[in-house]
Amino acid sequence: MSETRIGDVGRLAWFPSSKVTKWFVVGFWLLVLAAAFSPAGKLQGVLNNEAVAWLPKDAQSTQVVQQIEAFQSKNEFPAVIVYERPAGVTQADLQAVAAQVQRFNALEPVKKDSVGPIPAKDGKALQVIVPVDAGDAGWDSLGATVDDLRAIAKDRPAGLSMQVTGPVGYAADSSAAFSGIDGKLLYSAMAVVIVILLLTYRSPVLWLIPVVSAGTALFVAQAVIYFLAKGDTLTVNAQSSGILTVIVFGAGTDYALLLVARYREELRRHEDRHEAMAFALHRAGPAILASGATVIAGMLCLLVATMNSTKGLGPVAAIGIGVGLLVMLTLLPALLVVCGRWIFWPVRPTYGSVDHTRDGIWARVGRRIARAPRRTWVMTSVLLAVASLGVLQLNAVGLKNADSYYGKPESVVGEQTLARHFPAGSGSPVMVLANASEAAAVKSTLEGVQGVSTVTDPVTKGGRSLIQATLTDAPDSDAATKTVDRVRAAIGAVPGADAIAGGDTATRADTLRAAADDNVRIIPLILGVVLLILVLLLRAVTAPLVLIGTVVLSYGAAMGLSSLIFRHVLGFAGADSSLPLFVFVFLVALGIDYNIFLMTRVHEESKEIGTRRGALVGLAATGGVITSAGLVLAGTFAVLGTLPVVTFAEIGIAVALGVLLDTLVVRSVLVTALNLDLRGRMWWPSNLARRDRELDAAPLPDEGSAGTGGADVVAPEGVPQPAR
Missing domain, CATH: 3.30.70.1320 (Multidrug efflux transporter AcrB pore domain like)
Known part of the structure; x- marks a missing residue:
């Protein structure tokens, strides 16, 4: 590779691509993987699945756990x-x-x-x-x-x-239920990824490179998180550990698909595969980095959550995405150039061969949309908005124990047996701590609270007294939660008692309240952060606002359709209180990826041939790879349903459905139609917005020129294409 070429593509893109340094990159990751293998396997041993450990420190149920050690x-x-x-x-x-x-x-x-x-x-x-x-x-x-x-x-x-x-x-x-969760999810996610990669690449060997790279990223991320959890820096539970596996394999493979697609494109333009990879990294790298940065920023917004479990998920997912980015931008390209063009067998992209994306399905879809772009985006938006109405069927106020699993485990059957013969709250009392001087008054107050069955005598140690109250309702019921609220209001009114209430039912009440607060706090923050990243990436205001709007609409439709599936198809009794937030985080942070992949290519092409033709070129060039990426991500999230836990199934179904909507409808139809209708106004207030009409009217560049890559040019009906 000549110095001119190195200067053209930048040294960062050149480093994993060169004939010499590629071996250093591969050797480095082999050493890292060897060091990470053992600690990664120990992650399950440091998970904290205690419900109270998920709560904020100022929750009454948390305070009771901290103070009850005297008793x-x-x-x-x-x-x-x-x-x-x-x-x-x-x-x-x-x-x-x-x-x-x-x-x-x-x-x-x-x-x-x-x-x-x-x-x-x-x-x-x-x-x-x-x-x-x-x-x-x-x-x-x-x-x-x-x-x-x-x-x-x-x-x-x-x-x-x-x-x-x-x-x-x-x-x-x-x-x-969570036994062997990492293994189940890992093998299920691998199976989904391998099948989709085989169908995408139609090669019996190429799939190995992305899978090996994703596996490396997962092991390294697990090792990093293990050390943070062991040192009590992070609260990591089975839920965040399982999602880590899915998100690293799903998002990592997405980044691999985008890079491999651009590499294959460049192999047709460059005789030297090292040079082709350097240019592929130079052109696809910014989009991949922007996508990863968006996901990382979105996940780190969870750090402001009051729920420790939600707060812990943020850095866990961010670490996974960060490691995945490093691997996919260094190890993956190094392995590809080490292997050479034969890895694409039997359809090797030879130098000078024709790229058939201009004649593909997404080129035809683009031409159809171009006939009536405004009618297309209006009708699509209306349909998505109607689908969003299904969210009225979502009952995200927490799941009872009996509704949390597929089937009926012994603990659920036992609770039902207990409720037939004893007060339903037996065995899970409300634990009340109060100053010893007012313990008698607190006990008397508890006995008068509606929903309380029996109250024990106070046990006093060190100036504080413990009083246990058995409820008439099951500890995981809404009625019991309301009783806890009445208990707290009543004992809080006893002068000088300094009384607090904890226990299983109180923990449930605090969880619901904290989750509701997190939804209100975090969702607007994520939207603001993602919007800022898009403004910086696209150097515009209109396009980021439009993209945010489409992703939110996609989220609403996914939640609406999922709610109908949960209630009327799968028969779920409700949803976990954290479901809306988790699905929002994953769909907005990950779903915006596909819009970034598309819009960075449209922006690149628009600078050469105008937004109208650039939108069609971008759709044709990225349509196939983004569809494959969406199928991978949807499939990997869907494997969460292999666990016998309703919360995991609901997250997996909602995210998978949202990703499919975003990939097949929002990105391909809605965003493309908006690009075609708004044209240069998409890039307001940048210079490109002012130059768009001039660019759109200009003749198309000759084949092989910078910007369009020649073979990628696709024009709508009535617009002349370049001679070939």
Whole structure:
């Protein structure tokens, strides 16, 4: 590669492309991958899936956990074991369960004596509450204790059923649901990516390069996040860990598709593959960097969230995208030039061969839109707006435990059994802490709160008293949440009590409230940040505003259609309170990628041939690769549905549907129609807006000239094309 060429493309684009330095790039990433392999495998061991760890520090439920250590370990959780005999519990049943309680108490994690067996008033059930101390092993260790409890309870009279429920039971079922999550998502995402790449490239070997690069990015990102989580810098849970796998594979492969498409284009113009890659990086690199920067900026907006789980997801995803960008702009091009043109076999892009995108499906779509662009974008916008009305069916106020999984795990069945025979809130009391001097007054106040079944006597230590209130409603119900609000209002009015309420139901209430606050705070912030990046990238105001509007419309339509699918097709009872925010973040941050890919190419072409013809060239040149990228991202998010957890399925379905809408409708039809209708006004107030009419009227550049690349030129009907 000559010095002139290096100067033309820039040294950053040249470095991973040159005949010598490509080997340094490959060697560097091999060393990094070797160092990252072990810590990446340890990420699951530092996940924090405790619900209270997701909450802000100032939430009352968080404060209760911090202050309750004077009375019990903060790692102590109740396992509620419920026994049932529909014909009535016998004396033999009672004796057998009493004997089992002694064995429960002998288990190493049980530091205090269990409570029970407690007979139901109807005489058909027994209840045992086992206080389990998870210790330093944390929430995820409770599954092993539940296995021990079940093993002991097997030795019971015939006909007496048993289930483990309560916080420990749900922790065990949650742990089982998320067991092997990284492996499941990784292999599912790989399978989706490989199939789509095989269909896209029609090559039995080319798919290996993007997959190896994406895998490298994932392992390195997991290693970085492991060290941050181990040092308590980040709160990382199973949800953010799973999304990391999906987003790195999905977005990373998207960037790979864009670069490979531009590289293949340049291979037809340059005899030397190293030179072709340098020019591909020079031309596609800014769009990829802008897309990645947009996603990173959008994800980092989550740092202002009050929910620790949401706040932790932001840097986790940003790290994944950042590492993915580095890999796809260095390792991927180095591997491609190491392999040579044969990697595209059997359809190798030889020097001087013709690019057939000008005759492809997206060129034909562009010509159809060009006949009536205004009518096209108006009708498309109306249809998307109508689809958005389905969001009225979205019930994003949190999911009950029974509605959180596919099927009915034992903890759900146990809670239903418990509710038939005992106060529904048994085993998950509201934990109230108050000043000891006012404990009696607080207890009296609690007894008068609607929805409270029973109240324990205060236990006092160090000037503070613990009072437990059992609710009449199930701890995960809306009615119980309202009762907690009444409890807090009542005890807060006791003079000098300094009373606060926590526990499972209180945690749910604080989660719903914090999620609602985050939605209001973060969504406008993300829109502002993305708009600023687009203004800087396109050097215009109109185009960024138009693009933001189209993505928001796409988000609304995706949420509307998803809501209808959740309720009327899949039969989901509702949605997690964080769903609207998470889907918004992913669709706006990731969905804007496709508009950036398209509009940077349109901007590049418009400077040579005007916006009208540039819009059609941009659509024809990028249509295929963006469609493939959209299918990859939609497919990788859809694999979230392979987990038996409703929240993951809803995020996966909504994002996948939104990406498909954005790729196939918004970017290809709506944005192209707006480009054709607004023309030079899209670039206001830049110089290009003033020059557009002159450029549009000028003859098209000769084939092979700068800007259009010759073979890419596609004109609407009635506009002459260059001679060939």
